[in-house]
Amino acid sequence: MDDKDAAVELEAVYTEMLQNNLEGLWRMTREVPEVKPYLWRWDVMSRLVNQAGSFLPMEELGERRAVFLFNPALKHLAGATQTLYAAIQMIQPGEVARAHRHTPSALRFIIEGEGAMMNVESEVVPVHVGDLVLTPNWLWHEHRNEGTEKVTWLDGLDTPFVFGLSAAVYEMHPDVYLPETKPRDITSAGNSQSLLRPVALEPDTAAPQHLVYRWTDVEPALDRLAATDTTSPYDGVAIEYAGPNNGHALRTMGCWMQMLRPAEHTAAHRHTHSSVYHVHRGSGHTVIDGQRFDWKQGDCFVIPSWAWHEHVNDADTPAYLFSMNDMPIMEAFDLQREEALNESGGHQEITSTFDPAKAAG
Ligand SMILES: [Fe+2]
Ligand SMILES: [Fe+2]
Structure with a gap:
């Protein structure tokens, strides 16, 4: 057989492979989407959620007036990263979302507005700006706005991961709304010291499951931590919302609050876990793989897996960064790796500045 005949015959083999859903490993191109660093501006997110919400009553939205943040590489996965979903949700006075539960775990970080109530497993908890509420896998939950102003929060879920495992199960409560069988707000009356762990310390694996973490506990805890030497060169004054799952708030997601002191500039590092950040207060910038991302209150940004990053507070007041x-997940499968940047004094060279107008679309 000459070379030409061999090539024709091989092409026929390849064609028949594809017809039978088979492929040669040597022909495979790498098609894993590359999650990109990205930043969403608060003024844009807030305006579009409110504009869409003014046209659409809650009933037409399946009770989900939430606009999700999709990574440019992951539109069809509805993921900010390969594992983390994030959305901005707004609820009007008087609105109620019916009780349900699901295998994806969820968190809510309150951004603005007073009057929202979360009912988790029949305990009603009023939530305020800066509070974090968890709805771990399969706990019943509903929410309502009993106040007089709209309330906006950040939703965080592990849905890209759970969908990837085809393990998402969802159920509405048979009674539509949850009974209120426990005293209001009993959970958040716990000891805040056990709720909040400096990230520089080893986790306490015996920590109980908390559902609510109050900003009024977090802010003074950060101030106390700032006065100690358990701060992190990579993360500043950083606290993890502690939980029973090997020290993390949820089995699939960890939650942090970081305070960057005025002019603080952290050292660069990278790790296999990915993060979605939300600027609770302050302004500054984060350099991700050499690209500068300027942020201010309300903005959200993504640090992909294994991307170099360092944070800078550009203001003369503290900046507070919430992140999930x-x-x-990485630890559960022994995939957690972390590395410090040793060259250039631990800082990256800035090669470009992120412009959302150019990056969109
Ligand atoms: Fe839910
Ligand atoms: Fe980091």
């Missing part, structure tokens, strides 16, 4: 991450 998939560290528990």
Whole structure:
């Protein structure tokens, strides 16, 4: 057989492979989507959620007036990263979302507005700006706005991960709304010291499951931590919302609050876990793989897996960064790796500045 005949015959083999859903490993191109660093501006997110919400009553939205943040590489996965979903949700006075539960775990970080109530497993908890509420896998939950102003929060879920495992199960409550069988707000009356762990310390694996973490506990805890030497060169004054799952708030997601002191500039590092950040207060910038991302209050940004990053507070007041991450998943499968940047004094060279107008679309 000459070379030409061999090539024709091989092409026929390849064609027949594809017809039978088979492929040669040597022909495979790498098609894993590359999660990109990205930043969403608060003024844009807030305006579009409110504009869409003014046209659409809650009933037409399946009770989900939430606009999700999709990574440019992951539109069809509805993921900010390969494991983390994030959305901005707004609820009007008087609105109620019916009780349900699901295998994806969820968190809510309150951004603005007073009057929202979360009912988790029949305990009603009023929530305020800066509070974090968890709805771990399969706990019943509903929410309502009993106040007089709209309330906006950040939703975080592990749905890209759970959908990837085809393990998402969802159920509405048979009674539509949850009974209120426990005293209001009993959970958040716990000891805040046990709720909040400096990230520089080893986790306490015996920590109980908390559902609510109050900003009024977090802010003074950060101030106390700032006065100690258990701060992190990579993360500043950083606290993890502690939980029973090997020290993380949820089995699949960890939650952090970081305070960057005025002019603080952290050292660069990278790790296999990915994170979605939300700027609770302050302004500054984060350099991700050499690209500068300027942020201010309300903005959200993504640090992909294994991307170099360092944070800078550009203001003369503290900056507070809330973040969720998939560290528990990485640890569960022994995939957690972390590396410090040793060259250039531990800082990256800035090669470009992120412009949302150019990056969109
Ligand atoms: Fe839910
Ligand atoms: Fe980091």
